[in-house]
Amino acid sequence: GQQVMQIPQYQHVQEGEDFTTYCNSSTTLSNIQWYKQRPGGHPVFLIQLVKSGEVKKQKRLTFQFGEAKKNSSLHITATQTTDVGTYFCAGLSIDAGKSTFGDGTTLTVKP
Amino acid sequence: DAGITQSPRHKVTETGTPVTLRCHQTENHRYMYWYRQDPGHGLRLIHYSYGVKDTDKGEVSDGYSVSRSKTEDFLLTLESATSSQTSVYFCAISIGARGYTFGSGTRLTVV
Numbered sequence: 001g002q003q004v005m006q007i008p009q010y011q012h013v014q015e016g017e018d019f020t021t022y023c024n025s026s027t028t029l030s031n032i033q034w035y036k037q038r039p040g041g042h043p044v045f046l047i048q049l050v051k052s053g054e055v056k057k058q059k060r061l062t063f064q065f066g067e068a069k070k071n072s073s074l075h076i077t078a079t080q081t082t083d084v085g086t087y088f089c090a091g092l093s094i095d096a097g098k099s100t101f102g103d104g105t106t107l108t109v110k111p
Numbered sequence: 112d113a114g115i116t117q118s119p120r121h122k123v124t125e126t127g128t129p130v131t132l133r134c135h136q137t138e139n140h141r142y143m144y145w146y147r148q149d150p151g152h153g154l155r156l157i158h159y160s161y162g163v164k165d166t167d168k169g170e171v172s173d174g175y176s177v178s179r180s181k182t183e184d185f186l187l188t189l190e191s192a193t194s195s196q197t198s199v200y201f202c203a204i205s206i207g208a209r210g211y212t213f214g215s216g217t218r219l220t221v222v
Contacts, residue, residue, distance in 0.1 A: 001170070009151075033210045042201060043154065045210030088153060090211070098144075098169075099211075103153035 002027045002093045006102030014110050019076040021105035023089035032065055032072045033099065035088040043088060046074075079109050114138050117202050117214035124221055130189040132217050134202030136182075142205040143185040145169075145177060147198040148216075154201065160185055192221045 156169030
């Protein structure tokens with residue numbers, strides 16, 4: 001079945017440093033979505049990417065979808081303490097009718 | 112978020128007892144999902160529904176059953192709870208390009 005790998009599992013940064021998490025799928029994707037989960041909370045939808053090579057920005061967050069539509073990344077510039085949480089990708093395989101979530105990257109930010 | 116509520120929020124139950132978790136939505140969405148979240152495993156799909164009385168298994172469906180007799184309600188039943196089913200359970204609805212909207216979760220402890 002489809003597998004979605006996400007790295008790193010954990011990332012500890014100093015406030016102001018950049019952060020990147022990577023998502024890799026074993027199959028070609030129709031789309032990829034990104035979610036953020038604050039500690040003790042539920043996942044919240046951030047964005048969906050659909051096109052090969054697509055890049056989208058949300059303030060300090062930059063999302064990319066690979067040319068082959070099998071990988072994606074989320075980059076946060078100049079992290080803040082409010083960025084703390086776990087970031088998940090979810091890939092919808094071309095062959096499947098539902099998305100598969102990666103295991104998430106947990107970001108901690110030291111003030 | 113999109114009128115989705117889960118009940119109960121917390122539950123402690125004994126091994127071998129049946130448990131039912133409820134998910135209720137107010138916006139008439141067709142697709143509903145049950146996920147479990149465990150440390151290091153991200154979100155794993157248990158069952159999903161694509162309409163009243165239409166359900167299908169996810170990747171970790173053993174020991175769980177679901178029912179959807181009304182569009183707004185999606186029930187998850189643990190037929191005979193085991194300690195391995197101690198987890199946080201999230202219900203979600205799918206809103207197309209706006210991704211999944213998750214409920215606040217049910218923290219279930221099986222002792």
